[in-house]
Amino acid sequence: MSTDVQTPEPVARIGETRGQRLRRVLSSRAASVVALVIAALWTIPTFGLFVSSFRPEDDIRTSGWWNFFADPGSFTLETYNYVLYSDSQGGGLIVNLVNTVVITIIGVVVPVAFAAMAAYALSWIEFRGRNLLYVGIFALQVVPLQMALIPLLAFFSKGLHIGDFTIMPAWQLDGVNTIVQVWVAHSIFGLPLAIFLLHNFMRELPGDVMEAARIDGASHSQIFRKVVLPLVTPALASIGIFQFLWVWNDFLVGRTFAPGEATRPLTAVLGDMAGTWGFGWTRLPAAGFIAIIVPLVVFLLLQRYFVRGLLAGSVKG
Amino acid sequence: MEISALIDRFGLLAIGLVAFAVILMALYGLAELASRRDRSRAVAFVFLAPAVLFLAVGLVYPAVRTVVMSFFNKDGSEFVGFDNYAWAVSDPDALQILLNTALWIVIVPMVSTALGLVYAVLIDGRRGERVYKALVFLPMGISFVGASIIWKFMYQYKGSGEQIGLLNQVMIWFGAEPVNWLNEHPGNNFLLMVVLVWIEVGFSTVVLSAALKGVPTEIVEAARIDGAKPSEIFWHVTVPSIRSAIVVVAVTVFIATLKLFDIVRAMTQGHHGTDVLAHNMVEQAFRLYNDGRGATMAVVLFLLVVPVVIYQVRNMRRQEQEAR
Numbered sequence: 001m002s003t004d005v006q007t008p009e010p011v012a013r014i015g016e017t018r019g020q021r022l023r024r025v026l027s028s029r030a031a032s033v034v035a036l037v038i039a040a041l042w043t044i045p046t047f048g049l050f051v052s053s054f055r056p057e058d059d060i061r062t063s064g065w066w067n068f069f070a071d072p073g074s075f076t077l078e079t080y081n082y083v084l085y086s087d088s089q090g091g092g093l094i095v096n097l098v099n100t101v102v103i104t105i106i107g108v109v110v111p112v113a114f115a116a117m118a119a120y121a122l123s124w125i126e127f128r129g130r131n132l133l134y135v136g137i138f139a140l141q142v143v144p145l146q147m148a149l150i151p152l153l154a155f156f157s158k159g160l161h162i163g164d165f166t167i168m169p170a171w172q173l174d175g176v177n178t179i180v181q182v183w184v185a186h187s188i189f190g191l192p193l194a195i196f197l198l199h200n201f202m203r204e205l206p207g208d209v210m211e212a213a214r215i216d217g218a219s220h221s222q223i224f225r226k227v228v229l230p231l232v233t234p235a236l237a238s239i240g241i242f243q244f245l246w247v248w249n250d251f252l253v254g255r256t257f258a259p260g261e262a263t264r265p266l267t268a269v270l271g272d273m274a275g276t277w278g279f280g281w282t283r284l285p286a287a288g289f290i291a292i293i294v295p296l297v298v299f300l301l302l303q304r305y306f307v308r309g310l311l312a313g314s315v316k317g
Numbered sequence: 318m319e320i321s322a323l324i325d326r327f328g329l330l331a332i333g334l335v336a337f338a339v340i341l342m343a344l345y346g347l348a349e350l351a352s353r354r355d356r357s358r359a360v361a362f363v364f365l366a367p368a369v370l371f372l373a374v375g376l377v378y379p380a381v382r383t384v385v386m387s388f389f390n391k392d393g394s395e396f397v398g399f400d401n402y403a404w405a406v407s408d409p410d411a412l413q414i415l416l417n418t419a420l421w422i423v424i425v426p427m428v429s430t431a432l433g434l435v436y437a438v439l440i441d442g443r444r445g446e447r448v449y450k451a452l453v454f455l456p457m458g459i460s461f462v463g464a465s466i467i468w469k470f471m472y473q474y475k476g477s478g479e480q481i482g483l484l485n486q487v488m489i490w491f492g493a494e495p496v497n498w499l500n501e502h503p504g505n506n507f508l509l510m511v512v513l514v515w516i517e518v519g520f521s522t523v524v525l526s527a528a529l530k531g532v533p534t535e536i537v538e539a540a541r542i543d544g545a546k547p548s549e550i551f552w553h554v555t556v557p558s559i560r561s562a563i564v565v566v567a568v569t570v571f572i573a574t575l576k577l578f579d580i581v582r583a584m585t586q587g588h589h590g591t592d593v594l595a596h597n598m599v600e601q602a603f604r605l606y607n608d609g610r611g612a613t614m615a616v617v618l619f620l621l622v623v624p625v626v627i628y629q630v631r632n633m634r635r636q637e638q639e640a641r
Contacts, residue, residue: 035439038432039452042515045467046455048483052470064481065470098323102330110337114367117344121364125357133365140372142626143380144576146598146615150386150608151379160374176325183333188375191368219352220360221345249460251579252599271462274469274583288466292459299458303451310520311527 046292052285053079060282079286090273090280093266093287099258100248100265100291103179107186107247112240114187115194116232120224122195123202124210134199140192148188149256156181156257174260181257182265189253190243197242200312201235202228238309241302248295266291340367380619386612393608401613410592415617417506418594421577422621424507426570429514430563433521438555441529450526454519461516461579468512469584472498502590509591512580517573521566528562529555561636568629575621594618 051065056076059067068074084094121127122134159170173180205228213223229236254268261269270291274284299306344363351359390397405411440449456464473482474497480486485495499505532555540550556563581587581596592600594614602611 031439031443035436035443035449038436038439039449042453042456042518044483045471045515046459049467049470060481062481063479064483064486066483066486095322095326098326102326102333105330106333106337109334113337113341114371117364118368121361125361125364127358127361130361133369137368137372140376142619142622143376144595144615144618144622146576146578146595147383147619148376148379149599149615150602150611151382152375155374155379176329179326179329180333184371184375188371191372192376195368219349220357220364221348221352224348224364225345245458249462251460251462251582256599256603267460267462270466271579271583274462274466275586277469284466285470288463292463295460296455296458300451300455303454307523307527310524 049285049288053289055285057282060285079283080290083283083287083290090283093269093290095262096264096266096269097290099179099263100267103182103186103254103258103265104244104247106183107190108240108243110183110187111190111194111243112236115191115198115239116229116236117224118191118195119198119202120220120228122199124205124223124228125220137192137195141196143192145189145253149252152185152188153256156184176263178258178260178263182254185253185257186243186247186250190246194239194243197239197309197312198232198235201232205231234305234308235312237302237305238312241298241306242309244298245295245306383612383615386608387616389609391607391609397609401609402617404610405613405617411597413590414592414594414597417590417592418575418621420506421510421513421593422571422574425510425513425517425574426567428510429517429521429570430525430567432514432518433566434525434556434563436518437522437526437529438551441526450522453522456516457519459516461512461577462583464512464516465580465583468508468515469499472508474498499585499591500589505585505589505591509580509584512584513574513577517570521570524566525559525562528559532558561632564632565629568625571625572622575618594621 048065051068052060054075054077055065055068056074057079059074082088082091084091084097086092118137122130122137155168156171156173159166160168171181209227210223213227218226248265249267250265251267251271254265255271258264258268266287270284270287273280273287344367348360348363351363386393387401388396388398390400405415436449436453440446443449459467470481471483472485473480474485474495475481476497480489480495482498484498488495498508536554536558537550540554545553576595577593578595578599581591581593582599585591587593587596587600595618598611598614598618600611601607601614
């Protein structure tokens with residue numbers, strides 16, 4: 001800390017915000033430097049990867065990305081082309097990108113829709129055992145998805161039996177169809193948090209509105225569709241973004257439930273590619289950026305909703 | 318590469334969406350029917366059925382099954398009692414995993430929360446606060462795998478020739494020898510933690526910065542007039558005022574840390590003494606085909622989360638009562 005921390009503080013000026021005052025408390029100049037350093041540390045690594053993705057593979061192999069600025073002429077989109085469309089090894093990731101898109105669309109829509117219905121029932125329909133059920137679902141947030149992996153995989157490959165009695169036969173999915181398993185897994189794992197957050201939002205809705213609609217003869221499903229859903233649209237957006245980021249960025253669920261090289265989502269392919277760091281590591285910057293850019297753009301554009309959901313879920317009151 | 322290779326995937330998506338739409342409409346129809354007859358129990362049942370079915374089949378039943386499996390041998394054919402648990406607390410490799418996990422769950426939440434708090438205070442009310450926040454928040458949108466790739470290039474080491482990892486280049490600029498960072502145990506564990514901290518500080522900053530805006534200016538003012546030093550104001554006014562937000566951030570990061578699989582997988586695959594619980598669970602079950610030990614690791618993971626979540630629930634309940 002610099003010396004002006006020790007000097008007596010000037011009297012608070014009228015109109016000075018609390019933030020300005022607190023900043024003075026922490027000494028302006030040192031604070032600036034620290035804030036700038038942190039901001040730089042948090043940006044440079046990503047920037048480095050971004051620059052690398054436009055460099056020829058030989059350059060990536062032989063010199064650091066900062067050398068790019070000495071010779072910007074070496075800019076190339078060749079690697080992007082290769083990783084997306086080439087039939088050779090380490091290429092053709094467009095297939096995995098499409099897998100990710102296909103997985104993400106259903107993996108977001110289904111749990112959010114089911115969670116909205118469940119949250120409505122748990123907050124606005126009177127029935128016995130409601131609180132108990134809510135506490136039960138709330139508690140499921142504790143169960144790490146690792147607890148479910150082995151049995152859920154067995155459920156798909158062997159079905160569900162009690163003794164000799166078959167409740168559900170094996171699914172026997174293969175090839176592209178294994179994506180269905182990923183859909184189901186993501187829908188299940190996304191539910192507890194989505195129900196919890198939506199329940200928080202829905203309970204805050206004014207009871208008189210529901211009451212009025214009931215008196216006007218609206219049924220529960222009509223109230224749900226025409227009154228509640230429009231009112232909680234921002235909440236649905238927040239939860240949708242959460243789930244979108246989670247599914248798009250997921251590694252473990254994708255590689256467990258869609259094990260084939262051609263059916264895996266992009267992140268799962270990249271995770272193992274980075275782990276082994278074998279042949280073709282010079283193509284990781286481009287491949288990585290393809291996977292990163294979509295959620296990043298969505299995230300930046302819809303940050304407002306994301307933050308709102310974050311605060312609603314974690315900081316109450 | 319031809320477009321035709323992609324058609325079946327979109328076909329699957331179309332089928333999935335249509336099937337989902339049909340299910341939704343059927344459910345609404347049923348709910349409408351029950352509503353007309355004014356049976357709220359039946360309506361509730363229809364609204365809850367999909368979620369409850371999913372959770373029962375996909376989470377409750379598997380969790381119970383996993384607990385049972387942890388008492389059986391690798392292929393589930395023989396009951397072994399607590400053998401798997403004995404292995405987890407005596408085998409040197411397993412102990413290394415527990416030790417690493419312990420380091421992760423202490424260090425990452427502490428550092429992420431502290432850094433987030435410091436940064437939130439530093440940028441609070443500063444010109445360009447939103448830009449500052451966005452820069453640090455950005456990694457939240459990047460996957461753990463993406464972040465691992467980014468940092469693997471930062472840490473990269475070459476035995477000969479020009480260094481291409483920024484960290485080793487910085488070492489050279491400072492006149493030091495480059496290091497093969499990810500192979501050096503136990504330091505590599507901390508380098509892996511950096512990646513998670515890098516992601517979680519954004520979360521911590523946003524939540525704590527929102528909490529800071531809620532600290533009443535009058536209290537800070539009163540403390541200042543009473544002659545409190547800046548550091549005293551920070552420790553005795555600011556921190557206690559946002560205490561609950563700090564706890565929530567720490568707990569959330571703690572849980573994320575405990576479940577961490579991706580970073581270890583993508584950075585070192587658990588080699589060089591960097592393995593952790595959640596990653597080893599997958600290794601045991603899906604690479605070594607030892608369902609018993611995999612299940613045991615999952616149960617240990619679960620046991621570690623439970624007390625923290627109970628604490629958080631209590632905390633939330635107390636806040637609600639205070640708010641009333």
